Amino acid sequence: MSGGQDPRLGVLGAGVMGTGIAALAIGSGVPVVLVDIDGPALDRARTGIARQLRLARLMGAFPAGTPDAALETTTDVARVADATAVVESVTERLDSKATALATATAVLAAGTLVVSNTSAIPIDELADHVARPEDLVGIHFMNPPYLIRTVELIHGRRSSAAAVRAAEELLAALGQTPVHVGDGPGFVINRILQRSINEAARIVQDGLATPESVDAAFTGCLGHRSGPLATADLIGLDNVVDSLAVLLERTGDEGYRPCDLLVAKVGAGELGRKTGRGFFEYPDTL
Structure with a gap:
């Protein structure tokens, strides 16, 4: 350049x-x-x-x-x-x-x-x-x-x-x-974001809240433009799982181990916006 x-x-x-x-x-x-x-x-x-x-x-x-x-x-x-x-x-x-x-x-x-x-x-x-x-x-x-x-x-x-x-x-x-x-695993954004997505998915997995409720809490209470699960759908849940695997391997922190719900969605091909369905549905893609 x-x-x-x-x-x-x-x-x-x-x-x-x-x-x-x-x-x-x-x-x-x-x-x-x-x-x-x-x-x-x-x-x-x-x-x-x-x-x-x-x-x-x-x-x-x-x-x-x-x-x-x-x-x-x-x-x-x-x-x-x-x-x-x-x-x-x-x-x-x-x-x-x-x-x-x-x-x-x-x-x-x-x-x-x-x-x-x-x-x-x-x-x-x-x-x-x-x-x-x-x-x-x-x-x-x-x-x-x-x-x-x-x-x-x-x-x-x-x-x-x-x-x-x-x-x-x-x-x-x-x-x-x-x-x-x-330099370092996940740098700043993903060191924080991917763990947040994983915890948000685990909350849904454990039946504590729906995806809609989780994201509404972030947008309404914290003023975020997008909740963690809608963000995950935008990133692609396969990419989220890959990033979590990198972070887990390089930090040894079990908080980065992809939760069962994320792994299951990826296995089912529910990858987010690009496939029309993730934590939410995107009819224009289906």
């Missing part, structure tokens, strides 16, 4: 967050090459990104008069070789992220910013799998990123000052505001 070069963003992963980050960049005037190993997922991503861009424009999420930038979709990771920055946003599992990062960084020039959008895995752990650990930082984007404009910018132990500056430049181009945080 340095030297006055116009930004071109590579995004690894065409899931919920990958497509959201791509839409954010395209709507901000930054061209994107979106990479996924699943061709049909890329076809769905094109449709989903177009829909997100229309919604974001209707909500005034992008500056008026900024035309949408170009989108390229591909299964060939070598297409990111000339990107000014690459954001990894694949499944929240170490093996998946390690493979994506290793493959992409093998084709990047030294000094190219590499970002992991991990929500729980420590950046220094992921740095073991990139070609140049000093080029890697973490940026934890919120969902949807074109509406939630603040992110966690995570400094890994081996992240260089140049990489952090490049990340700040990228975020400025995307209209995002960074909160600088240190």
Whole structure:
């Protein structure tokens, strides 16, 4: 992102967050090459990104008069070789992220910013799998990123000052505001949020309250814009369980062990908004 070069963003992963980050960049005037190993997922991503861009424009999420930038979709990771920055946003599992990062960084020039959008895995752990650990930082984007404009910018132990500056430049181009945080399992947001979701699900599991009551208490009593269970549905309950597993393994804290209800919902395919049913139902998706 340095030297006055116009930004071109590579995004690894065409899931919920990958497509959201791509839409954010395209709507901000930054061209994107979106990479996924699943061709049909890329076809769905094109449709989903177009829909997100229309919604974001209707909500005034992008500056008026900024035309949408170009989108390229591909299964060939070598297409990111000339990107000014690459954001990894694949499944929240170490093996998946390690493979994506290793493959992409093998084709990047030294000094190219590499970002992991991990929500729980420590950046220094992921740095073991990139070609140049000093080029890697973490940026934890919120969902949807074109509406939630603040992110966690995570400094890994081996992240260089140049990489952090490049990340700040990228975020400025995307209209995002960074909160600088240190490295560690779950960072700040998910260290707190995932445990809250797990406890909220356990309360429903134990019959102490309905999902509606749990979330009403958070929105009505505490002023939260969304309750923990609606937030979980937005994140995806499969992603919640994966993040809890990461936190449990790396902290040893049993409070992060996914409760039976969360595990059961994931096993039943009730993953939240993306499947039409989680703790709540979403008829437009069904």
